[in-house]
Amino acid sequence: MSNPPVCGAQQPGNIPGPFDWRVLAIIATGAGVVDWVANNGVPVANQLIEFITGDLAPNSALAAPAAGAFAVLALLAYYAFTADGCIVPKPKSIKICISGIVEQTVDLSSTAVLILAPFALGPNGAFDVVVKSKYWDRVTENAFWVFCSKKGAAVLRCIVKDKTSCAARVGSLIGGVAGAVAGVALGFLASLIPAALSCAIFLIFAWLCFLIALIVSAIVAAATTYVGAVIGGWLGVLATSLADDPVGDEWHSISPGTIVTVRGDWTTDPDVGNNELFYTTAIHRTGQFATPPSYTTADADSTADDDCGMPLEAPS
Amino acid sequence: MSNKMCVRLGAYAGAFVGLLVAFLHLSPCCASPPGPALSVLDCIVAGLIVAVIVVLFGVAFVMIVRPMPLLPLLGVALSIALIIGVLLSPLAYWIANAALAVLVCGILGALIGWLVCWLLCRGRTLVLEKG
Numbered sequence: 049m050s051n052p053p054v055c056g057a058q059q060p061g062n063i064p065g066p067f068d069w070r071v072l073a074i075i076a077t078g079a080g081v082v083d084w085v086a087n088n089g090v091p092v093a094n095q096l097i098e099f100i101t102g103d104l105a106p107n108s109a110l111a112a113p114a115a116g117a118f119a120v121l122a123l124l125a126y127y128a129f130t131a132d133g134c135i136v137p138k139p140k141s142i143k144i145c146i147s148g149i150v151e152q153t154v155d156l157s158s159t160a161v162l163i164l165a166p167f168a169l170g171p172n173g174a175f176d177v178v179v180k181s182k183y184w185d186r187v188t189e190n191a192f193w194v195f196c197s198k199k200g201a202a203v204l205r206c207i208v209k210d211k212t213s214c215a216a217r218v219g220s221l222i223g224g225v226a227g228a229v230a231g232v233a234l235g236f237l238a239s240l241i242p243a244a245l246s247c248a249i250f251l252i253f254a255w256l257c258f259l260i261a262l263i264v265s266a267i268v269a270a271a272t273t274y275v276g277a278v279i280g281g282w283l284g285v286l287a288t289s290l291a292d293d294p295v296g297d298e299w300h301s302i303s304p305g306t307i308v309t310v311r312g313d314w315t316t317d318p319d320v321g322n323n324e325l326f327y328t329t330a331i332h333r334t335g336q337f338a339t340p341p342s343y344t345t346a347d348a349d350s351t352a353d354d355d356c357g358m359p360l361e362a363p364s
Numbered sequence: 365m366s367n368k369m370c371v372r373l374g375a376y377a378g379a380f381v382g383l384l385v386a387f388l389h390l391s392p393c394c395a396s397p398p399g400p401a402l403s404v405l406d407c408i409v410a411g412l413i414v415a416v417i418v419v420l421f422g423v424a425f426v427m428i429v430r431p432m433p434l435l436p437l438l439g440v441a442l443s444i445a446l447i448i449g450v451l452l453s454p455l456a457y458w459i460a461n462a463a464l465a466v467l468v469c470g471i472l473g474a475l476i477g478w479l480v481c482w483l484l485c486r487g488r489t490l491v492l493e494k495g
Contacts, residue, residue: 068368071375075470078379083463108390111462115383119376123425161429168429255388255402259410262384263417270421 052181052345053188055196058321070129074122078115085114093232105236109265113235116266117228120273124224127167127217132326133313134214141313141326146186146204147334147354148179149343150306151197153299157210166281167220169213171327172296176203177310178343180354186314192321198342205317206310209327211293212285219284220277227276228269235269298331305343307335309354370481371474373422373441377415377448378473382465384414385456404454411453415445444480448473 089107097105129136153175161168178201179187187194187202195203239261302308309332312325332355337347385407402410419441426437452472456465 068371071371071474072471075375075379075467075474078470079463079467082383082466086462108387112384112387115380115466119380158429160431164428165425170429255406255410258390259384259388259413262387263414266380266384267417 052200053184053194053196053202055194055200055202057193058188058191070126074126078118078122081118082111082115086111090114090229090232092229093236096230096233097236100233100237109239110232110236112239112262113232113265113269116235116268116270117231117273119266120270120277121224121228124167124217124220124277128221134217138313138315138326141315143311143329144186144314144325145309145311145354145356146177146179146183146325147309147351147356148177148183148204148307148348149337149351150302150304150308151176151178151201151203151341151343152304153302162285164278166216166285167224167277169210169216169281169285171213172208172210173299174205174207175299175302176205177308178203178345178348180348180351181345184345187323189323190316191323192316195322197344199344201343201345201348205322205324206312206328206331207324207326208295208299211291211296212288215284215288216281217284219287220281223280223283224273224277226280227273230276231269231272234272235265235267238268239265295328295331298333299328302331302333304341305337305339306333307337307351308333309356311356367478367481369426370440370444370477372477373419374444374448374477374480375470375474376422377418377445378452378476379466379470380418381411381414381448381452381473382456382459382467382469383462385410385453386460386462386465388457389460402457407453407457408450411456412446412449414453415449416442419445440480440484444473444477447476447480451476 086108089105090110093110094105097103128134131137131139154173156171156173158170161170176195176197178197183204184202187204195205197203241261241264310325310328311330312328315324315326316322317324317326334352334355337343337351339347388402388407388410423434423437423441426432427434448469452469455472456469459465459468
């Protein structure tokens, strides 16, 4: 490629994002769950309720808490089955190697997510590399958008995986399922409180009282499922937090101006349409540029020959 | 705010409105034959309560995982809830079958969510072009 890439949009129109079938699948599954629960109940939850109250719960009364629990499970499944190589493989990725100067680093880790929603842990961070001109095609090929440095040089975004996120999602799924069973039973029991207060005394607003009982049961079931998922996620994080993470360690040590050779799975971001490394599999520092950002392609080309021809990763 | 987020908020709100409003048929007050049927206004009030609660939980979750300006997000979410509550709750009550109401109202809720975001994003593009 001889001409420098044009920054910004590469093609007219919008990014042809894939149709999100998961929403329809979740709705259809939710309808199936409601129908099934209304006819058959929830096996373990039914026995729990019978054990606590000494009476069998009507199946139809379990549908609202089951829907609350299912809503949270669907949320967990959404994150667990994201196509990022954890459970579902990435749709399209090629292993490549690029070299250049780090323009900026972005810390994407969040303590709030780690504590409140570990199943939603995303990448650890990202860094933008002003690539040497021989790697321009990696930035532009099939891209809908090209990111550039402040000086107008093409950059490739490199995403750094959080080593604990996959285990957190699997742990959350397991914890969520356990929480859902308990949640349905608790949700049903919680719905008995408004009933015990006698909805009938509200006369013409009895439907409102009944609605509140339904909402309370769904919220209690959802909350219990969520708590189970969070605990499962924490356990997943705990189990993997001591594992080796050479890329994560190296990423923490790079800063704007670091000259790097980077390897990773080259793909196109489905939301923005830019090409990126998702995820970065190896970072090799080869020096530090003398001046602070921003950088040009000429700056990147002026650095020493990269080591893309050399093996960076130990053979597995 | 991306279209996907609006679609999901709409789908969740629509599905829950479908489920809980359809369930009002089980109430001693509102089932037929035992009691009088709910009026359209009652259905709308019930639908609004459910939809607003669902989108508020949704907004709280979004603020945890992807912090963004609260007011615009809340505005879009409540717009979706308002439309879903008004339009889908009488439909859900009329359908009566909870599973079918979840399916129909969930899909329609997703469409409403997409439509609200599409309208708002189209407006934003116009503003940018003028600027």
